[in-house]
Amino acid sequence: MTTAEPITGPQAPARTLATAMLLPTDPGPEALRVRPLTQATLYSHGARIAVPSYDRGALTPAVVHLSVGGFSRAHQLIYFDELAERRISTGWGVVGVGLRQRHLQDALAPQDHLYTVVERSPDGERARVVGVMVDYLYAPDAPAAVLDRLSDPRTRLVTLTITPGGYLLDPQTRAFTADHPDVHRDLAEPHAPATVFGYLLEALDRRRQAGLAPFTVVSCDNLHRNGEATRASVVGLARLRDEVLARWITDRVAFPSSMVDRITPQTPPEERAALAARYGVDDRWPVVTEPFSQWFVEDTFSNGRPPLDQVGVRFVPDVGDYELMKTRLLNASHSAMGHLGSLAGYDRMDELMGDPVFATYVERLMDDEVTPLLPQPDGVDLTDYKRTLLQRFANPAIADRLSRLCRRGSAKLPQHLLPSLRQSLVEGRPAPLLLLAVAGWCRYLRGTDDDGRPLPLEDPRADELHALALAGGGDPRPLLDVRAVFGDLGDDPVVVAALTGAIETIDRLGARAAVAAALGVPALPPSR
Ligand SMILES: NC(=O)c1ccc[n+]([C@@H]2O[C@H](COP(=O)([O-])OP(=O)(O)OC[C@H]3O[C@@H](n4cnc5c(N)ncnc54)[C@H](O)[C@@H]3O)[C@@H](O)[C@H]2O)c1
Numbered sequence: 001m002t003t004a005e006p007i008t009g010p011q012a013p014a015r016t017l018a019t020a021m022l023l024p025t026d027p028g029p030e031a032l033r034v035r036p037l038t039q040a041t042l043y044s045h046g047a048r049i050a051v052p053s054y055d056r057g058a059l060t061p062a063v064v065h066l067s068v069g070g071f072s073r074a075h076q077l078i079y080f081d082e083l084a085e086r087r088i089s090t091g092w093g094v095v096g097v098g099l100r101q102r103h104l105q106d107a108l109a110p111q112d113h114l115y116t117v118v119e120r121s122p123d124g125e126r127a128r129v130v131g132v133m134v135d136y137l138y139a140p141d142a143p144a145a146v147l148d149r150l151s152d153p154r155t156r157l158v159t160l161t162i163t164p165g166g167y168l169l170d171p172q173t174r175a176f177t178a179d180h181p182d183v184h185r186d187l188a189e190p191h192a193p194a195t196v197f198g199y200l201l202e203a204l205d206r207r208r209q210a211g212l213a214p215f216t217v218v219s220c221d222n223l224h225r226n227g228e229a230t231r232a233s234v235v236g237l238a239r240l241r242d243e244v245l246a247r248w249i250t251d252r253v254a255f256p257s258s259m260v261d262r263i264t265p266q267t268p269p270e271e272r273a274a275l276a277a278r279y280g281v282d283d284r285w286p287v288v289t290e291p292f293s294q295w296f297v298e299d300t301f302s303n304g305r306p307p308l309d310q311v312g313v314r315f316v317p318d319v320g321d322y323e324l325m326k327t328r329l330l331n332a333s334h335s336a337m338g339h340l341g342s343l344a345g346y347d348r349m350d351e352l353m354g355d356p357v358f359a360t361y362v363e364r365l366m367d368d369e370v371t372p373l374l375p376q377p378d379g380v381d382l383t384d385y386k387r388t389l390l391q392r393f394a395n396p397a398i399a400d401r402l403s404r405l406c407r408r409g410s411a412k413l414p415q416h417l418l419p420s421l422r423q424s425l426v427e428g429r430p431a432p433l434l435l436l437a438v439a440g441w442c443r444y445l446r447g448t449d450d451d452g453r454p455l456p457l458e459d460p461r462a463d464e465l466h467a468l469a470l471a472g473g474g475d476p477r478p479l480l481d482v483r484a485v486f487g488d489l490g491d492d493p494v495v496v497a498a499l500t501g502a503i504e505t506i507d508r509l510g511a512r513a514a515v516a517a518a519l520g521v522p523a524l525p526p527s528r
C-alpha cells in the first residue's frame, strides 16, 4: 500500500509496481508535454504516473464525503481508491460534497473529479492519480442534489471532515448548542440546510420514511470521541424537530468514532507547476502528503462495513486509547511547536525540528509530561510511536507550515493540550512544558512575533481572543476568563501565577530562549 503500515495487525499487501512509482524529487532536464488531467487523457499520463487501473465506470457511489479538503483527499479517499485498485471492491465509490468553498468544485469538475496525491519523504516521492471520486457537489448551489444523493439507497456510508469547530457542541460541556443561527436555519429550511447536520437529518428522515436502512456516519475530524460528537449534533438537532425521528436515529444509526492520521499540508500554488514539470500532469489542485497514514475505526456499522481492513484500516471495539495517543502527542505537539516556533520567527515545522532547542522541547514534552498521562493502547509501542512522530515532524519534503498548525487554536487547545495540563494538576505532576505551550498561545494571540512581525490569527474567535490578549499583556487572566476555551483553569491561582511567569519570560527573553530556560539547556544560536 502507498501508506505506512498499520501499527499492529495484518499488513496490507504490497502495492503493485504498475500503480506506484518512486521517483527522485529532482525532475531532471527532460521537457515533458503537459496535458490536462481528465478521463480522456488519463491513460496517456499512465507512462509517467500511477493512474487508476480499474474501470471508474464500474464504481458504485456508496460513500458521501461531506466537506472535502486536502486531508480527506489524501486519506479517506486513498483507502477507498485502494479497494478498487486492488480489485477488492468497486462498491465504494465516493461522492464529494463541499459546504463552504466553491473552489474545489471549480478545480475538480473540469478534470472529471480526478486528482493527484503526491506522497513525499526525504528519500523521494510517489505520485498517483486518484479515481475513486465519482462526483462532487457544492451544497449551497445544489442542496436538492446533495439530499438526493444522501437519500439514495446506494449510499451506505457518510464520512466527514468539517474541522473540530464545525460540531454543534459547547467545546467544554459538549452539550448541543441549540441557540445557533445555523441550527435555526437547519430547522427553518430543512431542504436547504446550513450545516452538515441539517443535511444528515433531512436525509435520514427521508430514508426512514422510505423504509431504507440508514447510512453509517464516520467523523474523520481530530476531535475527542468524534463519533459521539457527531451523534450528539445530529440527535440534538433531531430533538428540536421530531422526537420520533430522534429516537429512530438513536436506535438505528451507527456513529463509530475514528482516529485518523496523515500530516497533510495545504497545497501551495507552486505544486501545480511542479507536478506538471515532473509528470506532465496539469492538475488544478493536487495534494501533497507524507507517506505515513493511519485509520482506526470502531467496528459498528448500520449499513454494511466496507472491507477497509484489507487496505490497512484497523477496526477496533473502541478507538479511545488510540485517539488519546494521537491527539495528545501529535496534535498537542503541533499546537505547542506552532505557536512557540512562530514567535521565534520560524515558518516551517521541519526547520523548527532542525533547531536542537525546539527538537528537545517537543521530545521532552511528549516523554516527560504527556506520555505518563496516557493509557497504553493495545499493540502499540509508545516509544516507537514517538520516534516515528519526531521523524514525521522533521520531514522537510512536505514543508508543513506553522501557520497551518496555529489555525483554530480555540477549538484545538481545549481538545488536545489543556486536558493534559488539567490532568497533571490533578495528579500533582509538574508540567512546565505544557504551561509554556499555553503561555506561547496566549502570547501568540497578541498577533506579533518576538521581533514585532505580524502573525496570522485564523480562528473563529480571533477578534475576541486577540483583543483580550492585548488587553492583558503579560496578564493571562482576561484570556483565562473565556471559559468556553479554558474552562475553570483560570480559577487556579497556581496556574495563573505559572502562566504569568512563563509569558513574562517569553516577553523578556523571546520564545526560543524561554523554551531553552524551561528545559535547562543553553540557548546557543541555532545553525540556520
Ligand atoms: N490536514 C491534516 O493533516 C489532517 C490530519 C488529520 C485530520 N485532519 C482533520 O481534517 C480536518 C480538515 O483538514 P484539512 O487539512 O482537509 O483542511 P482544509 O482546510 O483543506 O479543509 C477543511 C474543509 O472544511 C470546511 N469547513 C470548515 N468549517 C466547516 C464547517 N463548520 N462545516 C463544514 N465544513 C467546514 C472548509 O471549507 C474546508 O473545505 C481538520 O480540521 C482535522 O480535524 C486533518
Ligand SMILES: O=P(O)(O)OC[C@@H](O)[C@@H](O)[C@H](O)[C@H](O)CO
Residues within 6 Å of the ligand: 164, 222, 260, 261, 262, 263, 264, 330, 331, 334, 335, 404, 405, 407, 408, 412
Ligand atoms: O487540522 P487541524 O487544524 O485540526 O490541526 C493541524 C494539525 O495538527 C493536523 O492537521 C495534523 O497534521 C493531523 O492531525 C495529522 O494527522
